[in-house]
Amino acid sequence: xxxxxxxxxxxxxxxxxxxxxxxxxxxxxxxxxxxxxxxxxxxxxxxxxxxxxxxxxxxxxxxxxxxxxxxxxxxxxxxxxxxxxxxxxxxxxxxxxxxxxxxxxxxxxxxxxxxxxxxxxxxxxxxxxxxxxxxxxxxxxxxxxxxxxxxxxxxxxxxxxxxxxxxxxxxxxxxxxxxxxxxxxxxxxxxxxxxxxxxxxxxxxxxxxxxxxxxxxxxxxxxxxxxxxxxxxxxxxxxxxxxxxxxxxxxxxxxxxxxxxxxxxxxxxxxxxxxxxxxxxxxxxxxxxxxxxxxxxxxxxxxxxxxxxxxxxxxxxxxxxxxxxxxxxxxxxxxxxxxxxxxxxxxxxxxxxxxxxxxxxxxxxxxxxxxxxxxxxxx
Numbered sequence: 001x002x003x004x005x006x007x008x009x010x011x012x013x014x015x016x017x018x019x020x021x022x023x024x025x026x027x028x029x030x031x032x033x034x035x036x037x038x039x040x041x042x043x044x045x046x047x048x049x050x051x052x053x054x055x056x057x058x059x060x061x062x063x064x065x066x067x068x069x070x071x072x073x074x075x076x077x078x079x080x081x082x083x084x085x086x087x088x089x090x091x092x093x094x095x096x097x098x099x100x101x102x103x104x105x106x107x108x109x110x111x112x113x114x115x116x117x118x119x120x121x122x123x124x125x126x127x128x129x130x131x132x133x134x135x136x137x138x139x140x141x142x143x144x145x146x147x148x149x150x151x152x153x154x155x156x157x158x159x160x161x162x163x164x165x166x167x168x169x170x171x172x173x174x175x176x177x178x179x180x181x182x183x184x185x186x187x188x189x190x191x192x193x194x195x196x197x198x199x200x201x202x203x204x205x206x207x208x209x210x211x212x213x214x215x216x217x218x219x220x221x222x223x224x225x226x227x228x229x230x231x232x233x234x235x236x237x238x239x240x241x242x243x244x245x246x247x248x249x250x251x252x253x254x255x256x257x258x259x260x261x262x263x264x265x266x267x268x269x270x271x272x273x274x275x276x277x278x279x280x281x282x283x284x285x286x287x288x289x290x291x292x293x294x295x296x297x298x299x300x301x302x303x304x305x306x307x308x309x310x311x312x313x314x315x316x317x318x319x320x321x322x323x324x325x326x327x328x329x330x331x332x333x334x335x336x337x338x339x340x341x342x343x344x345x346x347x348x349x350x351x352x353x354x355x356x357x358x359x360x361x362x363x364x365x366x367x368x369x370x371x372x373x374x375x376x377x378x379x
Contacts, residue, residue, distance in 0.1 A: 010076075010077045010109035010110075010111045011056065011074045011075060011076055011077060012074070012077055012080070012087075012091070012106065012107065012108050012109065012112070013059065013073070013075075013105075013106070013107040014072070014073050014074075014075065014091045014092075014105070014107075015070060015072045015073075015104050015105035015107075016032065016070070016073070016101050016102060016103055016104060017068055017069070017070055017071075017101070018032065018068070018069050018070075018071050018100060018101055019067055019068055019100040019101075020067065020068075020069060025061055026061070028071075028100075029058045029061055029069075029073070030042070030058065032071060032073065032101065033055060033056060033058055033073050034055065035094045035098075036073070036075070036091070036092075036093065036094065036095060037054055037056065037075065037090065038050060038055060039094065042055075053076055053078070054078075054079060056073055056074050056075035056076060056079070057074050058071065058073055059072040059074045070104070075090060077108075077109060080112075082115045083115075084116070084241045084244040085241040088241075088276075091106055092267065096265070096266065096267075099266075101266065102266045102267070102268065103267045103268065103271060104268045104271065105268070106271060106275060106276070108314060110313045110314065112314060113313060113315070116244070116279045116280065116314060116315065117244060117248045117280070117281045118247070118278065118279060118281060118314060118315025118316055119255075119278065119281060119283040119315060119316045119317075120247055120252060120253070120254050120255070120281065120283055121254045121283050121316070122283055122315075122316030122317050122318055122319075123309070123316070123317045123318065123319050123341050124316070125254065125283070126230075126254060126283055126319060129204065129229055129230070129254065130165045130166065130202075130204055131202065132165060134340055135340055135369065135371075135372030136335060136338070136339075136340050136341075136342045136343065136368060136372070137165040137166060137319070137343040138163075138164050138166070138343070138344055138346070138368055139165060139167070139168060139321065139343050139344065139345045139346075140159055140164055140166075140167055140168075140345065140346055140347050140350060140361070141168055141169070141170045141345065141347045142156065142168070142169050142170055142173065142188070143172070143173075143347060143351070144170070144172075145173060145179075146178065146179075147179065148178060148179055149179055149180070149183040149184045149186075149187040152173075152179070152187065153187035153188050153190065154191070155167075155357075156187075156191035156192055156195075156203075156205060157191045157194065158357055158358050158361070159203065159361055160191065160192045160195035160196070160199070160201070160203035161195050161198070161358065162358050162361035162362040162365055163199075163201055163203075163361075163365040164361060164365065165203060165204065165343075166203065166204045166205075166206060167192065167203055167204070167205050167206070168206040168207075168208070168256060168345075169184070169206065169208035169232060170208070171208055171210075171234050171258040171260050173208050173210075174208070174210040174211065181207070181222070182222055182226075184207065185223055185226050185228060186226055188205045189226050189227050189228060191205075192205045193227070204229045204230055205228060205229070205230075206229075206230040206256055207219070207223055207231055207232070208231075208233070208234075208258075209223070209231050209232065209233045209246075210233070210234070210237070211238070213238070213239070213242050213245075216233065217246075219231075220246060220249070220252065224252075224253060228253065229254070230254045230255070230256060230283070231246075231253050231255055231256070232255070232257070232258055233255060233257065233258065234257070234258040234260040234261065235257050235262075235277060235280065235282070236261035237260055240277075240280050243255065243257065243277070243280045243281050243282065244281055247282075248281070254283040254284075255282050255283055255284075256282070256283065256284045256285075256321065257277045257284070257285045258286050259273055259285070259286055259287050259288070269303075269304055270300065270303035270304045271307070273287050273304055273307075274304045274306070274308050275307050277318075278307070278315050278318045279315055283316075283318055283319065284318055284320075284321050284343055285304075285308055285318055285320060285321060286323050286345060287301070287304055287321065287322065287324070288325070289301055289322035289323065289324055289326055291330070292323075292325030292326055293324055293325035298337070301322065301337075302337075305320035305322075305338055305342070309341055319341065319342060319343045320338060320341075320342050320343070321342070321343040321344075321345050322342065322345065323345035323347070325348065325349075326344065326345070327349045328360065328363075331344065331367060331368060332367075332371060335368070335371050340372065344368070
């Protein structure tokens, strides 16, 4: 089909909160529309095909508080070039530089599922991988930065012996000279396999992939060959399109996505972490729970978890992974808040036990198992 032929193509719909005076909101919405596609005044667009098939339209303008308006814009899906980087560009590229605009929602047509991978396994597949049928999964992180591979492997043994479902690298662990990626992976894989043979419980280990795209791809290949079952990346650090690429790899692995560098972008957290991370291929998404050392509200956390788990033709549901300073004594509250389809990531509160790390971890595992056996939690 040439560009001159009639198009009845699907559209994406993007919603923004815009700060503006009421008298100027129509013009501001029009400027927002033009900025994301033609990047020219309408008077300078002389080709009617572009006006009809590229610019899209302002679909709705609604009040959203004093001096604020909710603006919905529809754009032809073709403007994305069916490309993960270009999708980001057309929904918030130039407009992210305008301080009066916040991206609050993206709705994609079902046709986008042909080029957005979504989670490789999602919630059902990760449950099968971990051997956990119904209850929430428990995870922890290897830290602090500065430990060598043998020390981290020792932590893996302790956590695995205690019955944790998943041990992941902290997001600060890279390919350091004092803790090389390959040596760390080999040591930690060996540790969890040793504990699986001893206890019958298989703990998953997920190393952190960090670096330039070529380095990350080499790390993925090494991790897969070493017997790793899942990996973690920070999509905002290494790039959301790279998450897309890793999730699209024929011989890839399920991915845990870390939220580092995702703050302060004027993108609603449920959209960035709940929709985009899921669409681009994260099987589980880590985010700070309300009341920890970060400032997410309960409303934000609830919306984020809903965005990850909601039924969609685009992608399998992904696990919400609340984290960020969760205390062991808050676990029952989190089970009630998130329900069984969640992964609770607890780190510092376990490490504070010092020499009692195994006992505190084992007590946490037992507490979650007990709570799950008493009946389903309310989401």
